[in-house]
Amino acid sequence: MLRLGGAVILMKSDKIQYLVGDENFTREIIPTVPLEETICCFLEELSKRLREEEEARNYKDILTFAFWIRKANIERLKKVYYHTECRLGKGLIFHIAPSNVPINFAFSFVFGLLAGNGNIIRVSSKNFPQIEIVCRVINKVLKEDIYKKIREQNKIISYDSQEREITDYLSKLCDMRIIWGGDKTIEEVRRSPLSSRATEITFADRYSFGMIQGEKILEMSNMELKQLALDFYNDTYLMDQNACSSPHLIFWKGNKKKIEEAKEKLWEAIYQEAMKYELADIKVSDKYTKLCEYAVDLSIKKYRNYENILYIITLDKLPEDITKLRGKYGLFFEYEIEEEEELNGYINSKVQTCSYYGIEKDEIREWVIDKRLRGIDRIVPFGKALDIGIIWDGYDMIRSLSRIVC
Amino acid sequence: MKFEELLNIPPYQLEKQEKRKRLTTRLGELSELHYHNCVAYKKIVDILGFHGEKVKDYEELPFLPVRLFKELELKSVESEDIVKTMTSSGTTGQNVSKIYLDKITSSNQQKALVKIVSDFVGSSRLPMIIIDCPSVLKDRVKFSARGAGILGFSIFASDKIYALQDNMELNIEAIKLFLEKHKGKKILLFGFTFIIWKYFYQELLKYPEEIDFSQGILIHGGGWKKLINEAVSEEKFKSCLQETCGLYKIYDYYGMVEQTGCIYMECEYGHLHASIFSDIVIRNSRDFSPCKIGEKGMIQVLSVIPESYPGHSILTEDEGIVLGEDDCPCGRKGKYFKIFGRIKNAEVRGCSDTYEK
Structure with a gap:
């Protein structure tokens, strides 16, 4: 049964597959400042483990992702975003990842994390090996105690897009929704209303x-x-x-x-x-x-x-x-x-x-x-057209997924 | 060259060189005809950089992709001259092919079909059982592929019944009466492969040894796609029918609504044959060059019939191989070949409209 309200909500539904995280949903997300230290450590660790992972070597997109979240790149981002403004993550972000670009979900997840949020990412139910590999490595890294909070506040799930009830529930729950995947997807997901303060970023057909x-x-x-x-x-x-x-x-x-x-x-x-x-x-x-x-x-x-x-x-x-x-x-x-x-x-x-x-x-x-x-x-x-970055489709992902305190 | 000239030649008797000469002339003329009468065809041929006068062999003629008949309304005659529009069956949600026929093309389809089929069943009319329901033929202006097939083959019937009722139930009593009435005579049976299997064969199983079709000749077409899903092979199809009702003369055919009339019949050796009204060319998908005998590729079909729409040279989405030419043990001349079914759907990458089920 899906219910709203209360600090911990059990989302028991055999229709959801949990790739990262479990069915305990904390509604009260404690946001962090953008590029918070623990998050950066987590990404550094994840980058290392992904590059060590035997199976990941066969996938150029995984390696690109691992390279993007490496320490040097995160440090570079810190220089851009640190101390310019006082910011905090918006809270809980619900991401709908596209199903034809396997690695995109991981970037979306990292944007959410870096901006200081808890995240629920719905990935495609198509069985991409990239998704399986990256999630497996994320789970390994998250086992460490210092990442307990990340573990509690983030989930990667998969469910059939026809299960409107689940999309309805998560849309009501989140502070912000990100929809990747084109005009038709956006139209369909938008039938599930957000709560009154929540906002949305959509990546339409371009x-x-x-x-x-x-x-x-x-x-x-x-x-x-x-x-x-x-x-x-x-x-x-x-x-x-x-x-x-x-x-x-x-x-x-x-x-x-x-x-x-x-x-x-x-x-x-x-x-x-x-x-x-x-x-x-x-x-x-x-x-x-x-x-x-x-x-x-x-x-x-x-x-x-x-x-x-x-x-x-x-x-x-x-x-x-x-x-x-x-x-x-x-x-x-x-x-x-x-x-x-x-x-x-x-x-x-x-x-x-x-x-x-x-x-x-x-x-x-x-x-x-x-x-x-x-x-x-x-x-x-040329050669950089597909490179995904913190600025995408005219959005600064860190600033768009956080709020300013002034 | 007139279509009628080909009608005077038996459908499987031209040797390679002779056939090539005639087809090149006729198909070249059809290309000219459509070039001057169908704007869309002209535009396509123009950008492909094709020059009609230089054609030495029909293999050099341009071909339209079969799906174009779903996307565009392609015709080479005025709308008021169209007497029939045929549509492909097409699963729900998909576009269907729209084929526009005038009097001449429609009648030539029928004439070619008669010549081809007579070579297999003889030229006299036969009592015929249509393994389908009568309602398929309701709309006499818009024809589905199923309707067109039934109507086309009905010309061979001296007397006919439909084996199925409109609810697709087997009309076993009517069949028994019909067989009684035509006892001892050759019987022609016609239908679509999947319908025969699902609504005829599987129902007949309920009446073991009651029906005897050993005098029957079954002609069926429409493809194996649905039966492959049910794990029914060509061999199984044949042996099951023989066991159940003694039917052993079974001929499959390959054909499509875009080139109705000049179907490719299967011979006693299980080979599909091109008649003098048509031919196939297997094309290499990398550069569309013609494949050698025994090489697998995409199938291009050519037909001398279409005058009212530019469908005389079409690239299908089927794959196959040519097994040989002029030397099938059945004695029929022309190319004989094998079909492997549809080219496979590819996993397409990209990032739009991906909220899949």
Whole structure:
């Protein structure tokens, strides 16, 4: 029976699987200051243990996570956040992690911890080995007595999303809710009301693009080109081009003649890199169907392909809503511009990440600020599109998950 | 080249080179026809960089992905010329294919089907048992794949009954009467594989030794997907039917609503055959290059029939292999092949809309 009220609530439900923590829920969370010492020790320990864990070595995403929570990075965060303001965690955060990015739940958890909160994280009921491994190691670390409080105030659980009763209960209980996983998920979870003071952060479907200065590609050495192609591959193919921050559309900036040459050079290098991509038949069918649909719907100047590995659609003109230009499994759009200003009307609020090469980050940022654009929250070099950080989707996670005392 | 020219040739008698020549001419002409009459087809072919006049072999012709018929309304005739719209069965929630037929295409489908099936059951009409319920045919303008199949095969019937009632219950009495009436005659049975198994065979088990179909010829299609889930193999399907009611002449066929008419019939040796009205090309998914005999890949189907919609060259989502050409022990010419079913659903990565069950 799920009930509210009282200091300890038993959430006995055979529909919930507890990966970290048990069914004793403390309602009265005692928050900490952001980047509190015990929390930092815990993360340092977790980072070490994860890197020692035999099985974790097979998963690049686990290693990336372990690396992100290493001592040096946390120390760096301390410098940014310490002593600037007096802050305390909001209390209890209820996280709904996405089911297609296995490691995301761990980052969400750490954001909650670092900001000073207790956390309940609902992970996907899909059996990702990454989730199992990370939770196992978390449990090992939490056995130590100094982490008793963390143990009591944090849970990682899994339940079927159809179990509305559980979502209702946890939504009422928490001080803040974080929903990852796109528009449909958000709509569904929002049917469960929050308590009156609670707030929410949602990570909706977003759209991302890239921008490249043509001439700069021509100046690259083979080694540099190969690295850029690999970075591009990691930003796109690695996630089937399905991540919110994976670029779909490439804007080529600069002299038209040089752009033509630059395109050939870069796409060829990307094709070479993408030869290792696991191209299942169903993906080919999907991709080819998409291509044909776009052929009918869009104004296309030119189309090129490198086998079924890489499809490139060169646009004659941009459609009103560029966020409809979505590739899959290595299907990209490209469009030539002389100046960023030409795009002012196209950058709507759905646009998240601008990956760049050969252009100064400040130049792009100034454009966004000066022209008061509705979109673009992140400006990162190629290769960093998928890097998750404490600033995400325009939110400072530490500040968003804590309250200021002044 | 007119479709009628092919009607004068027996459906499994052209040797490789001859068939290739005729199919290249006819399919090239169909490509031209659709290029000038279907804007969507033209746009696709244009961006694929295809030039009709250079085609030396039909293997070079572009193909549309089968799912496009679910996403778009593809037709090469004016709306007022459409006499029938056929739809794929499609499970709930999914889009269905919409295939638009004019008089000519619809009639040519029927003519091709007659030629193909006659090669297996003979050219005279037979008493026929349709293993389905009559309500499938209710809507005469919009046809489901099931309805289209039944209607197409009904042309072989001198007398016919439906084996199932509208509630899908077996009408055992009607079947007994029908068999009594046509005692000693060859009987044609037709239906969809899964329906035969679930509503016919499994019900017949309740009447052991009462029904004798040893004079029957069963033609069935629709795929094995549902039966594989129930662990029923082709062999089991055949042996069970033989044991229960003596039915031993059983022919599977491969076909799809997007290319109705030119079905691929299974011969006595268990091989699916391409007739002179159609062909298959197995494609390597990496670059769509044609596979060699014995190499597994995605199946492209070509049909000389579609004039009212651009469906003469389609890339399916099935996988298969060509076993040989012109040399099947059954004596029929043309390619013969094997189907492995649908290409598998891949686990897709990404971060949107993931609140899965």
